[in-house]
Amino acid sequence: MLRLTFLGTSAAQPTIGRNLSGLAVRRDRELFLVDCGEGTQRQMIRYGTGFDVDAIFFTHFHADHYLGAIGFLRTLSMLGRAPPLDVYGPKPARRLLDVMLFTGTERLDFEVRIHEVAPGEAIRRDGCAMVAFETDHRTPSLGWALVEDERPGRFHPERAEALGVPKGPLYGALQHGRDVTLPDGRAVRSDEVVEPHRRGRRVVVSGDTRPCRGTVEAARGADLLVHDSTFSDAEQERAEETMHSTAREAGRVAREAGAGRLVLTHLSTRYDREFGILVEEARKEFAGPLDVAADGMTIEVPLP
Numbered sequence: 001m002l003r004l005t006f007l008g009t010s011a012a013q014p015t016i017g018r019n020l021s022g023l024a025v026r027r028d029r030e031l032f033l034v035d036c037g038e039g040t041q042r043q044m045i046r047y048g049t050g051f052d053v054d055a056i057f058f059t060h061f062h063a064d065h066y067l068g069a070i071g072f073l074r075t076l077s078m079l080g081r082a083p084p085l086d087v088y089g090p091k092p093a094r095r096l097l098d099v100m101l102f103t104g105t106e107r108l109d110f111e112v113r114i115h116e117v118a119p120g121e122a123i124r125r126d127g128c129a130m131v132a133f134e135t136d137h138r139t140p141s142l143g144w145a146l147v148e149d150e151r152p153g154r155f156h157p158e159r160a161e162a163l164g165v166p167k168g169p170l171y172g173a174l175q176h177g178r179d180v181t182l183p184d185g186r187a188v189r190s191d192e193v194v195e196p197h198r199r200g201r202r203v204v205v206s207g208d209t210r211p212c213r214g215t216v217e218a219a220r221g222a223d224l225l226v227h228d229s230t231f232s233d234a235e236q237e238r239a240e241e242t243m244h245s246t247a248r249e250a251g252r253v254a255r256e257a258g259a260g261r262l263v264l265t266h267l268s269t270r271y272d273r274e275f276g277i278l279v280e281e282a283r284k285e286f287a288g289p290l291d292v293a294a295d296g297m298t299i300e301v302p303l304p
């Protein structure tokens with residue numbers, strides 16, 4: 001399973017319909033948050049993501065992207081969480097998150113491990129990596145690419161049998177990509193009985209950013225790109241000043257990357273309900289499946 005649940009899709013300030021930034025990513029047994037704006041924990045309850053978060057990945061430390069972690073960690077502590085929680089983010093993650101851990105007078109009852117991450121670093125998780133890539137915002141910032149491991153190719157026991165491979169350890173070796181020698185001296189190559197590796201899924205979250213190379217590279221061939229789309233063409237200048245993207249620019253990044261699907265998020269309050277223009281403008285650049293995120297929207301990313 002690989003499921004995204006949008007917990008907050010508004011830029012800078014919440015509205016009645018949209019919370020501040022937060023995205024839950026459930027992949028098999030693990031649950032990640034990408035950003036955790038104020039109010040995120042209530043959105044998690046509302047949309048039933050569960051609280052069993054394994055790691056939080058911050059894109060940057062503008063307040064609307066991380067203040068929610070303060071309250072959320074307190075709740076986890078009250079609920080008796082025991083496993084350590086890993087949190088990752090660009091500079092100054094250590095300074096800001098350390099302060100957050102000691103906010104209030106109660107100590108947290110579980111360990112929080114803070115990791116300051118530089119672009120290019122890959123965080124190993126169960127069956128996938130979270131790869132940090134360089135983005136272009138007013139403060140140190142990262143995008144995150146969830147990159148699944150390759151899946152082994154399909155094994156064909158009937159082919160092995162036809163080649164006279166005796167059942168047992170040689171089957172296992174072939175399945176794991178090793179060529180083998182049969183008892184009678186004949187060689188059998190793994191690729192005679194196993195199909196090529198199948199690629200895993202790739203989901204990319206830009207965080208707040210101008211359109212940039214880093215995102216295009218990270219989203220190359222991605223199944224899904226979630227991109228900053230704070231403004232429309234009418235506010236191109238403002239997008240440049242504040243170092244965000246317009247919907248059209250997000251569409252261009254998706255097209256250049258050859259992404260399979262684009263979801264626009266982090267909407268300025270003026271597009272809260274009138275987001276049709278964003279779709280229209282992104283559409284001029286990107287022909288694939290295209291949506292504006294809404295709080296509570298879930299996306300299942302199918303296996304390729």
Ligand SMILES: [Zn+2]
Nearest residue numbers: 011012064208
């Ligand atoms: Zn933001």
Ligand SMILES: [Zn+2]
Nearest residue numbers: 060062137208
């Ligand atoms: Zn920001």
